[in-house]
Amino acid sequence: MRTEKVADHIVQWLKEYCTNANMDGFTIGISGGIDSAVTSALCAKTGLRTLCLEMPIHQAQSQVNRAKEHISFLKGNYTNVSDVTVDLTSVFEQFKNEVPQSHEDPNLNLALANTRARLRMTTLYYFAGLHRYLVAGTGNKVEDFGVGFFTKYGDGGVDLSPLADLLKSEVYELGHYLKVPTSILEAPPTDGLFGDNRTDEDQIxxxxxxxxxxxxxxxxxxxxxxxxxxxxxxxxxxxxxxxxxxxxxxxxxxxxxxxxxxxx
Incomplete structure (x- = not known):
């Protein structure tokens, strides 16, 4: 892959789309994973305002640390990057208190995991609405068009998808080129929706x-x-x-x- 050409192409595509839509920038959920790291770095390179959102829900500390490290990297290199942390743990717990639950239901854990993703989508669109930003998706080609490994109207609820034509291996190539922190490049991919250490490979x-x-x-x-x-x-x-x-x-x-x- 001609990595520099690919990166420049995506950056220009993002910038043109946002400008033509008469919007002012992008908001991205930062998870501590490679896809959100690469997406946010590409958005930052457009020069348009880029808001990085941390939205922990009972999140593993290692994921939180990686997210913070990446945001610090971006803010240290791009003046157009800002960040907000919205801890959704209490919102998620309140939701659980308000809906009927049967712990014998085999679908309960998955339903709650998808709820986490949908709460984050709602939060992203709240800030997008406040600032006239577009919500940038982080899905890659294998997830979005191969195995459907995303939450419908969760991380799948976005305005544009800069990585959806790239394989996961190509996303990693971009990550190296964009100098994404080593801790993210070396971390096993995980959606972080279950509050444990399971990886994407464990699930799939x-x-x-x-x-x-x-x-x-x-x-x-x-x-x-x-x-x-x-x-x-x-x-x-x-x-x-x-x-x-x-x-x-x-x-x-x-x-x-x-x-x-x-x-x-």
Whole structure:
């Protein structure tokens, strides 16, 4: 990948989109992960106002530390970067108090995890509305169009997606080029939505390198039966998630009513 060219292209795209939309800048949720770090650095390079939001909800201290380190790096290098911390832990706990919960329900933990992401989306749009900013998405190609590893109307609720045409490995290349802190480059990817140490690989059952391989094989028309062992397992994981999460990746379906039904 011609990393410098890719970075410059995305920066120019961000700047042109924001200017044409008559908006004043960007807001990004900073998680301490590689995707939000690269997205925020690219937004900062536009020269437009860039607001970094920390929104912890029972967050692991290591994630908080990485987020703070990255924001300090950005503010030390770009005068257009500012930051706000909004601790949503009490909001999340209040929400839990107000809704019925059954700890025997196998879907409870996932529903609550997705609620965290949606509370953060609401917060991002609050600040975007205050300042006339666009909410910059942080999803990459594997997450957004491969396995659908994001929360619908959570981290998937954004105004524009600068990284969605890049594989995870390419995001890491950009991270090195943009001098993202080593602590972030070396940290195992995690969505941080469950309040424990589980990684993305723990949840998905495959690494991003493996998922990129499976995505490439699907594009070549290959089938799981063409492989054996781990490769077959990974390919099946990829295809199962891709199928199950199509509702996230496709536009909202609209029920088209026949005109003959509308005419009196």
């Amino acid at each position: 059952g495959a690494s991003y390198d493996e998922l990129e391989w499976a995505m490439a094989m699907e594009n070549k028309g290959k089938k799981p039966s063409d492989f054996e062992g781990r490769k077959q397992t990974v390919f099946n994981i990829y295809l199962q998630l891709n199928k199950a999460n199509q509702h996230k990746m496709k536009p909202i379906p609209v029920c088209i009513t026949p005109n003959s039904y509308k005419i009196l």
